Amino acid sequence: MMINRGLRKVARETSLLKSSLSYKWRVSQHIKKLPALSQINQYIVDALRQEGAFITSLEALSLPMNEKLWDAAKAILPNNPKAPAFEEQYVYHVNSAKLIENSEIFLWGLQEQLLDIAENYLSVPVAYRGLFFQKDFANKQQVYTRLWHKDPEDHRLLKIAIYLNDVNAEGGPFEYIPKHFNSKLSSIKRKLLYSDAEIAEVVEPSNWASCTGLAGTVIFFDPHHVFHRGKVPIKSHRDAIFFNYHSRQPIKVFSDHWNAPFSTDELLVLSKTLSPRQKECVFWWENGSESFQPKLMLETKN
Ligand SMILES: O=C(O)CCC(=O)C(=O)O
Numbered sequence: 001m002m003i004n005r006g007l008r009k010v011a012r013e014t015s016l017l018k019s020s021l022s023y024k025w026r027v028s029q030h031i032k033k034l035p036a037l038s039q040i041n042q043y044i045v046d047a048l049r050q051e052g053a054f055i056t057s058l059e060a061l062s063l064p065m066n067e068k069l070w071d072a073a074k075a076i077l078p079n080n081p082k083a084p085a086f087e088e089q090y091v092y093h094v095n096s097a098k099l100i101e102n103s104e105i106f107l108w109g110l111q112e113q114l115l116d117i118a119e120n121y122l123s124v125p126v127a128y129r130g131l132f133f134q135k136d137f138a139n140k141q142q143v144y145t146r147l148w149h150k151d152p153e154d155h156r157l158l159k160i161a162i163y164l165n166d167v168n169a170e171g172g173p174f175e176y177i178p179k180h181f182n183s184k185l186s187s188i189k190r191k192l193l194y195s196d197a198e199i200a201e202v203v204e205p206s207n208w209a210s211c212t213g214l215a216g217t218v219i220f221f222d223p224h225h226v227f228h229r230g231k232v233p234i235k236s237h238r239d240a241i242f243f244n245y246h247s248r249q250p251i252k253v254f255s256d257h258w259n260a261p262f263s264t265d266e267l268l269v270l271s272k273t274l275s276p277r278q279k280e281c282v283f284w285w286e287n288g289s290e291s292f293q294p295k296l297m298l299e300t301k302n
Contacts, residue, residue: 052179052226072102127284129244151223154246164239172233
């Protein structure tokens with residue numbers, strides 16, 4: 001038993017090391033091809049590198065598709081359930097059919113400016129993993145992504161969260177521990193999820209960053225490099241969209257949502273009007289005649 005566990009650990013660490021060397025090689029090959037950034041976009045990338053996150057708003061970003069995104073979100077929100085369907089349900093995800101009817105939301109995440117930010121931050125060609133449009137219920141369940149964690153999928157990840165309603169301290173804000181605390185946090189025993197008490201032993205709660213904000217708040221963050229969680233909403237629910245990006249050869253992806261949440265056929269429908277660059281981001285695992293087979297992790301519960 002002990003020997004098997006030891007062998008599995010060595011195999012895991014060897015595979016991670018190989019993936020890390022491959023990532024470094026791909027970065028060195030791509031560095032000269034990175035798109036130029038405007039000053040504000042460079043500022044976002046720098047903040048992601050230093051702090052692990054950057055908070056702004058749709059208004060400040062002023063992206064061409066903002067209005068279309070907002071109209072599409074407004075068409076979906078009234079049809080979301082008012083209450084959880086079963087006692088333990090803490091989050092509801094809008095299904096792919098509704099997202100295809102309102103395809104502007106998927107397309108918002110593929111705007112050139114966002115792909116430029118993602119490509120510069122990841123330093124390699126981008127995989128666009130789609131989005132989760134979700135409602136987090138105020139039902140006091142402190143489970144899964146409401147506990148502190150780091151996402152394991154790739155060496156660098158980018159998520160962009162948009163709040164669709166006002167989110168105060170009791171409405172389930174996204175929270176993270178700024179990156180410079182990582183050295184202190186490296187002392188805690190490695191596992192997937194941590195309680196408030198376990199994190200508070202190492203980093204005082206006054207240092208936790210709580211992203212409260214009005215509807216239209218946008219948060220760029222790297223969930224691989226910062227501990228983060230959705231704080232349990234106590235008084236009101238939270239409506240939000242999370243867009244996801246990583247490299248085209250991630251370490252591993254969750255088996256239940258590696259197309260997040262679309263099938264390949266649905267992605268084909270959504271991609272009809274896309275540019276070649278955008279298509280490559282969507283069908284990231286295809287590379288000419290070669291295709292990358294992502295390693296799959298067990299299903300998540302969210
Ligand atoms: O719900 C939240 O605010 C946290 C989401 C999260 O953990 C993630 O997207 O990795």
